[in-house]
Amino acid sequence: MKTTQRITCLLLLLLGTHLFAQTGVKVTYYDGTEQQFNVQPAGKLYFDADNLFVKADAGTTPTTIPVSIIRKVTFSEALGTTTFGQNTDNLVLYPNPASESIRIKSDTSTELKTSIYSLTGQRILQGVFQSGQDIDVSALSAGLYLVQVNGVTIKFSKK
Structure with a gap:
């Protein structure tokens, strides 16, 4: 459970600077x-030991989602009338x-701006890669890491 808490907290730390201006989750x-959620400025996103809570506005009841079933959480700017948060790269x-080594596959030829973070929030590796290109992780210690690719965060485990 502590690992799950650390992952979710780090995810918030990595993306926390963007939360104030962004409402699409x-x-x-x-x-x-x-x-998909449209979180108003009075709403909030928070965690306990086992769950993610999404409260769209101050007057609403939060939606409870078990962390164990979540693959990733992505954020975008205000939704307006556009379709929100489609991972068009299908990472x-x-x-x-x-x-x-790891590889990141994308359906597009877009360069993959990639950063790998430890659970303490330290950036371990940063670079720009192509879809399918090997990323050497042999020097990393065994454990869990967060990989941020073009604004999408993915959990990664090093053996």
């Missing part, structure tokens, strides 16, 4: 389904877990 589940990180 998309939760992607391990089964591939997605849930996939593999293998996961990995020991020597």
Whole structure:
């Protein structure tokens, strides 16, 4: 449970500077389904040991989502009338877990601006990669990391 708490807290730290100006929140589940929220300035997003709570506005009851079923959480600017938070790159990180290298696959030819963070929030690696290009992680200690790719955060486990 502590690992889950650390991952979720780090996710908020990584993206926390963007939360004040952004209101679109998309939760992607391990089964591939997605849930979108439009969080007003009076709303909030918070965690306890096992759950993510999304409170869209001060007067609403929060939506409770078990952290164990969440693959990723992404944020975007105010929704307006545009479609929110579509991961048009369809990013996939593999293998996961990995020991020597990882690859990030994207459906587009867009450069992948990538950063790897430890659970303490320290940036371990940063670079720009192409879809399918090897990213050497052999020097990393075994454990959990967060990989941020073009604004999308993905959990990664190093063996």
